[in-house]
Amino acid sequence: MIAKMIFRRLLVSVVILFAASMLVFVATLLLPGDPAQAILGQQATPARLDALREQMSLNDPVWQRYLNWIGGLFVGDLGYSAATGGPVSELLGERIQASLVLMGLASLVSIPVGIIVGTFSALRRGRPLDHVATGFSLVLAALPEFVVGIALITLLSTSVLKIFPSVTMAPPGEAVWAYPIQLVLPTLTLALVVTPYIVRMMRATMLEVLDSGFVEMARLKGVPERDVILKHAVPHALAPVAQVIAIQLAWMAGGVVVIEFLFRYPGIGSALVDAVTNRDVQVVQALSILIAAAYIVVNLLADLVGILTNPKLRTEAVR
């Protein structure tokens, strides 16, 4: 029963991923400009252009190119970048790592902070702490990410305090995270953008759980408040919050674009902006499908966690 459910869910994810890959492929196909021309430059002779087109299989029918591309994805072959001439996988390897580091750090900050603040806010419902927390999260949730970023730069980097660098740089051959101080502002921005959603969701579900019959029952049983919160309330609030966290993680995969652009952070976001302006079709395709896949996988994981942690579904067979 539960295996069947998970299988169904997996199947749906695969179908969606395929549909998304088609969408990405078609969209990138429509990008103006000729990739062969882009690689060879303006002075390329027609003969060389033709040879390269042949080599890049640009003369093949569209469906065949799609199949080739999809086939390549499975073996980790993402094609060749028009801008550098090198393999896309090589080009993106470091970028992906850098973005993952940024997103990982932001998650490490925002998830615990979001859960703790949201929980306390719910427990202190209507009190000053709650008002401050909800007020802040309401304001932050409204702000576009670049507004948050620029505000942080002005406050902490350029105009008021001059503590953190506003631009990310790493010496050749060294990774961005070798200079942790550079990561502070991008991480903080990303965390500030993501946290309010977690706070709000945590607060809302906690309020709901705190009003639920079994929490009231726990209190009426004489369970100490700490245990009521930690053993009875929080575990129930976590499942819906996990969904929101998943959505936020997935959002990060695409939403880091603006933040990376702002801080010149060498991740997939800035790579995507570059690739789109450079008509680097293979890179755009690779990144789009990568981000889409991340979104689908994260959502799948959240759903699986939901299925597996639900005792109702887990013990279905027993009944």
Add this chain to the structure above:
Amino acid sequence: MISPEPYDHRLQKAGPAHSRRNVLGGMVLGMGILLSACTTGAASVIPAPAGPPVKGGRLRVGLAGGGSADSLDAHAPVSTTDIARVVNLYEALLYRDENFALKPLLALSATPDDAALVWTVKLRPDVRFHDGRPMTAKDVVATFARITNPKDPKSSAASLSILDAVVPVSDYVVEFRLNTPTATFDDSLGQYALGIVPGDYDPARPVGTGPFKAKSFDPGRRSVFARNDDYWRENEPHLDELDILNFSDDDALINALLSTQVDAIGQIPLALLDVIGADPRIKILNSATGAWMPFTMRVDQKPFDDVRVRRAFRLAVDRPQMIEQVLSGNGTVGNDLYAPFDPGHAKTLPQRRQDIPAAKKLLSEAGYPNGIDIELVTAPIQAGAVEAAQVFAQQAAAAGIRVKLRRVDTTTYFGDDYLSWTFAQDFWYTRNFLPQANSSSLPTSPFNETHLDDPHFAVLVKEAATEIDETRRSALISQAQEILYDSGGYIIWGFPNQADAYQSYVAGLIPNKTGLSLSGYEFRRAWIGVTR
């Protein structure tokens, strides 16, 4: 005739490629340091080094651009970082000095015969390659054979189409035999992409005669060069080591300089010149150049097929204001003529000024009494290009020219429609008149963006090209320029300065008119004044 920067943007692979941030270690302070430094006053001012150059030290140069396609190939430099590396590893027969004067480099002299069909070049006898072998005529022949190899022509091959054969006369004399009489062939030889390399040259083993030897190279990131102890010039280079670092953009570049992660950076935004220069630790190298950023009107298409419309557009421009707004005052006003450093430059032609009534009148005569609507295609092809388009749009409005800006990205700009936009922009580095005219103003030109086809102009250019006598040649050039002044398709409103910045302990960098950054990348002259 030497063109230091041949069509470089056109060769670039679609735009500025993915480049990594390449800075040496240390904390990035951000631009905030800039303001704090301003307020700390003179206490932290380091006096500029004086006296004779000091030997030793390492210079770290930051440049924006480049990417993983960077190479050390002597004959295929594409990005700014490629050029900076090539200039320091290799040397051509002649070169353009800081005043845009053509000077011998590996040659002692270059002289044409009377018909300007055979050029004889005498080579410097005391030059050795990095691997210790002497540089001889054989190597020159091999070099040009490599460049013009029909199977794999290098970037300068186009300008060498007039070259029939390179013949060694003796160990240190070479003859260049041409198929067309060319009085300015020496200009062609003075390109940095014509560095002389040994016959067995392989870019993977970048051996040249330059002041520095390649030590390590990481494309798109960084290169480390060491001093060439056998360099033929006395007492040069001063530095032990030269690091060239790629940066992806101006912000990172400026931050790296301010946090002393690099010692010098090439090309800073002109609008920030004052602010950066106000930092007592930083010096600015502000060089006037002959580079130009024209608006291009297609003379064979409506509405610009009517010369009155072209004149009206030229009269609508407030050139000094252009320099003020676009270049923050760092530039020279243009007179719709390129090649300002050419000996034949028509200096006597009156400077064109904004004249709105005249422009309106011309438009009215041309059949546009109620003004004219025009689309201007712009793209961030060079710093200031989109800005110039915006300023033009604002200025031209007064003359009843309603400009609709169409901003496209660089890839689209240089895409299929490049050279066929009706009204657009472009950017060219400093060149003398004849190579420039050959590139962009003749029906046979590869980049005739204005679609100019003036028989009289073509005849004058051809005559000048074969005229060995410099005075007569200059006269012919002036005549040709007058045609451009009267009826050409370019609006050349000015020549932007090239601004670089460096730490005040760096010495030996001087302004350079070629348009290349940081003394034309001639780091052989640079030295470090204070030990860090």
Add this chain to the structure above:
Amino acid sequence: MSIAEAPLETVGKVKRPPRLFARMMRQRQAQLGLALTVLVLAVALLGPLLLPWITGFTSTEFTGRPFKPVGMFGTDNLGRDVLSRFLDGGLRLIVYAALATLLGMAAGVAVGMTAAYSAGRLDGLIMRGNDVLLALPQLVFALLAITVLGPKGWVLVVVIGITHAPRIARVTRSATASVITEDYIRASEMYAVPKWKILVTEVLPNITGPLMVELGLRMTYSIGFVASLSFLGLGMQPPTADWGLMINENRIALVVQPWGVILPVLAIAVLTVGTNLLTDSLARASANLNAGNQP
């Protein structure tokens, strides 16, 4: 079975409940949100009209060299008056955001209601299609679309509208799904009321609460989105005065001449916060919270 034991229920039941907006505007938070929103809207709407009286410059005139402290807030990257550009730069942003939101709402509500009401296979198909669209992040989608079609006004509106639609459809679907199990929908079915009429007259009026909240939320996001695209250089094009574009153009001089960035950033911040406060109040009002819990 007794219906909810809560004593308050019966007290409020017989009285006519106050309308949604009245309940919303009773909250102090909503009043603050309205004030902020109106403030920015006033700047955006009246700014262009009052420009000649306030600064004496148009938004494209030059008043000095770039990034110089000329005038109240200095000059921008081309030496234009920052205040003039600021006053002239809000309207388009707001109009585009509003149009995109409305488009997204129309499409999303139609799709979501259809999916929920049709149920079964069609529902599954629509929602899986929705998932596919959702899998492409909004910004990636926008990047692709704008590069293909060019940064034109209608492209922005359509792209943002389309990227909102699947999200709105989800909300609409779940709101509809909770309504269509109500017996009054069954009653309409029983009387063979045409399906479209059931959707329009029975379902739609009962999901206006969540839809209004969604509208507010999407409006907030649209403003941020249009501004973000301009900030990335993909939205409004020069020489248009636009807040997002201003930030992009003047960012490089943040240290020297911060006003060119700070003014538009502030305006966008105040506007989005204002709309979000309104939306949140609306959500509270529509969730029919206990009157006692509200300040």
Add this chain to the structure above:
Amino acid sequence: MSTTVIEQHKTTSALSATGLRVSTVTGAEILHGISFTLQPGRILALVGESGSGKTTAGLACMGHFRQGLELTGGSVTLNGGEQGNLLELPEHQLRTLRGGEISYVPQDPALSLNPAMRIGEQILETLRVHHFGDATAERLERVAEVLAEVGLDNSRSYQRRYPHQLSGGQQQRVGIAMAFACRPAVMVLDEPTTGLDVTTQAVVLETIDQLAERHQVAGLYITHDLAVVATVADEVAVMLAGDIVEHGSTDQVLFSPSHPYTRRLLRAVPDLAGKRRVGEVEAITGEHPLVVPGPLGIPDTTTATPRADDAKLLPATVAVREQESAPLLQVRGLALSYGGHKVLNGIDFELMEGESIMLLGESGSGKTTLSRCMAGLNDNYTGAVELSGAELATGTRKRSAGDRRRIQYVFQSPFSSLNPRRTIAESVGVPLQMAGVGNRRDRRAKVLEALDQVRLGGSYMDRRPGELSGGERQRAAIARALVNAPSLLVCDEITSALDVSVQASILDLLRTLQSETGMSMLFVTHNIALARHISQRLAVLQKGRIVDLGTTEDVLTNPQHGYTQELLANVPTF
């Protein structure tokens, strides 16, 4: 006399509440100072309709107030008051009392048991927080013991179950076990049997009774069901809008009530024997003949849709119709299953014109599904539903407008069946509009007529459901069914969401309407006590089959099927 009872037992009281006052934080008072006393081994029933404040009073005994409520006065003392006022104790002291000295059994065990915790663990937790015993082993022993006490399997594997793996009755017994685990002195039981079917309810009530007696626990039993009160309570306190209006021994209150509200309440309670007269109108029972529409009660439908079958209603007499006419509705072999699960398994019955039949079934019996099949809301059944001899199409949309008009259906919950955004007139007018009746003004006139029929009147025309009480809404819903003058009215549990007094008035209305219009009625319910008040015949539905069918009298006095017998044995009566 109620006060004397309190005085008598003051010294031995397990819990005594005095002058309890509770308000909402905005200031509306919910409890107006109520007092009562609980004695060991005795159960006090706190009876009231929804909104009377009985749950608030029960929770106040434990020092607990729900969100938005606060105590404004009064005291609660335990065991004669040696610990002082419980309501003034600090939180940690109060906590040791809760679940230990005084425990709580909630209304809905499905909501009150933590769904993610095993039931054994939940009971163990109570023992642990109250330091029951010295070691885990001892506590585990107690868990097993208390599970046995409430009549549940006490094996380890059973203890490892999650709440959702138990039936509703088992869940409630786990709740009781949890409340009993620490051997409390006082137990507050908040409607512990609401939502359980009668057989389970009987078992749970017996468990409570036994435990209270055996362990000398004082019980506060909160309920709205007077029949249950008769079974379980020693004393009764009747609450009305935050006040105790009557207090006395169970016999006293139930059989010689002094307060008019108690009397009204008692009169509204349906009884199985049918001795009480619920409401103002005489009950429909087996002794009554089928309703014949008299000259005054002729429904005026002829102007709108003159149909042949309408005419048939007019000239008949009782005798003639009983013998000659074909049944109005005939159901043959009706079956329906959802994915292998048979909800309805071959239903056959018929309904005569003017007849009222009760369809009795507990939850899950398929009674709602069956009634929806009649109304065409479920279209995936097999078998046949015939109206006046003609087989009906399965779904409403496939039925003719006339067929749709003739069978009308009233939904269970009046809170769900009316669109909150439309006025009563709009909602009631929908059937007319869809039948294509007249113009707007005609329809409004007919709507007004229908509203008059259900005793609402014109002033309700332009109100919205939110401004109506539950009973009023149900009347409006009935008006919608009546507006087209149906031949058959299907009422699906239409009184189950209403308080007993409202239920009585609705039953009243239905009887009146039936005799006025002569329509037939299918009254679907789970409450067997209503049988003698509304139906001539009774059909008992169990697991998708009709197990007993006959005149109400026959079935009640001489049930054929074991299931019916069991039901009758367990239904609480007084």
